[in-house]
Amino acid sequence: AAVLRRAMSFSSVSAASQARVGVVQMTSVGDLDANYATCSRLTKEAAAAGVKFLCFPEVFSFIGSKDGESVKLAEPLDGPIMQRYCSLANESSMWLSLGGFQERGPDDSHQYNTHVLIDESGKVRSSYRKIHLFDVDVPGNMVYKESRFTTAGDTVVVVDSPFGRLGLTVCYDLRFPELYQCLRFKHQAQVLLVPSAFTKVTGEAHWEILLRARAIETQCYVIAAAQAGKHNEKRESYGDSIIIDPWGTVIARLPADRLSTGFAVADIDLSKVEAVRSKMPISEHRKFESI
Ligand SMILES: O=C(O)CNC(=O)[C@H](CS)NC(=O)CCC(=O)C(=O)O
Numbered sequence: 451a452a453v454l455r456r457a458m459s460f461s462s463v464s465a466a467s468q469a470r471v472g473v474v475q476m477t478s479v480g481d482l483d484a485n486y487a488t489c490s491r492l493t494k495e496a497a498a499a500g501v502k503f504l505c506f507p508e509v510f511s512f513i514g515s516k517d518g519e520s521v522k523l524a525e526p527l528d529g530p531i532m533q534r535y536c537s538l539a540n541e542s543s544m545w546l547s548l549g550g551f552q553e554r555g556p557d558d559s560h561q562y563n564t565h566v567l568i569d570e571s572g573k574v575r576s577s578y579r580k581i582h583l584f585d586v587d588v589p590g591n592m593v594y595k596e597s598r599f600t601t602a603g604d605t606v607v608v609v610d611s612p613f614g615r616l617g618l619t620v621c622y623d624l625r626f627p628e629l630y631q632c633l634r635f636k637h638q639a640q641v642l643l644v645p646s647a648f649t650k651v652t653g654e655a656h657w658e659i660l661l662r663a664r665a666i667e668t669q670c671y672v673i674a675a676a677q678a679g680k681h682n683e684k685r686e687s688y689g690d691s692i693i694i695d696p697w698g699t700v701i702a703r704l705p706a707d708r709l710s711t712g713f714a715v716a717d718i719d720l721s722k723v724e725a726v727r728s729k730m731p732i733s734e735h736r737k738f739e740s741i
Pocket residue numbers: 508509513514550563583584594595596621622623625647648649652653
């Protein structure tokens with residue numbers, strides 16, 4: 451089967467390897483119920499549009515406006531907040547990527563920033579704890595110190611799914627290409643997920659370029675769901691939720707200049723991953739194979 455896939459051209463259709471995926475854009479607020487209502491509505495609309503896998507941005511379920519607010523709400527993955535999202539996946543027969551959930555951490559004052567993958571039966575298939583924390587003085591904006599309330603993860607995670615082998619990351623991870631190299635070359639990821647809440651300032655400067663670079667240099671699909679617009683008096687996110695194919699072409703997007711809540715749809719085709727890789731076999735041409 452692998453040889454067959456390699457022989458196929460860009461335009462050939464392989465039903466088994468194709469799937470309709472969606473990328474959400476939203477403006478989460480400091481209200482669990484309000485955010486759940488938005489996620490639930492979008493999931494049902496996406497299901498009606500034939501989407502089988504829907505990707506939500508970081509802090510989809512809650513964004514705090516005061517220091518330490520989200521740590522107090524942090525729950526384990528089998529707690530009531532995540533259970534609601536599991537039921538939603540089950541009711542809609544939809545795989546969900548829920549990036550940036552406040553998972554209960556190692557102590558009362560720290561959470562993990564966790565990307566949770568739920569299958570169409572509502573089961574948590576896998577989870578990834580954000581490795582790179584955003585301790586950054588954003589030029590002309592504010593100083594972020596994510597590590598004050600968040601403990602970093604230490605484990606690279608891939609998940610096999612009907613949409614290929616998924617590599618799980620979160621937001622600021624995007625700036626560390628070695629993680630994506632590891633996902634592609636060590637763990638054979640085919641689709642990279644980057645749920646985010648990029649700042650307006652850094653998003654304008656870097657977001658699309660970083661995402662397209664990751665897609666091109668790993669020859670993977672990239673699905674990046676983004677928070678957009680004003681969450682509260684202090685926080686504003688860039689938006690521009692995007693799906694990129696393994697050639698680096700943007701195939702779906704919710705533009706940053708229209709900060710609407712919604713989703714964009716693309717049909718991903720894993721034979722394209724194979725076609726790009728077999729014509730340009732960078733995995734065989736690498737000289738620095740330490741990663
Ligand atoms: O704190 C929360 O509420 C949830 N976490 C986030 O929003 C995180 C840490 S503050 N944001 C980022 O990583 C932005 C990265 C970014 O903007 C860049 O790399 O330029």
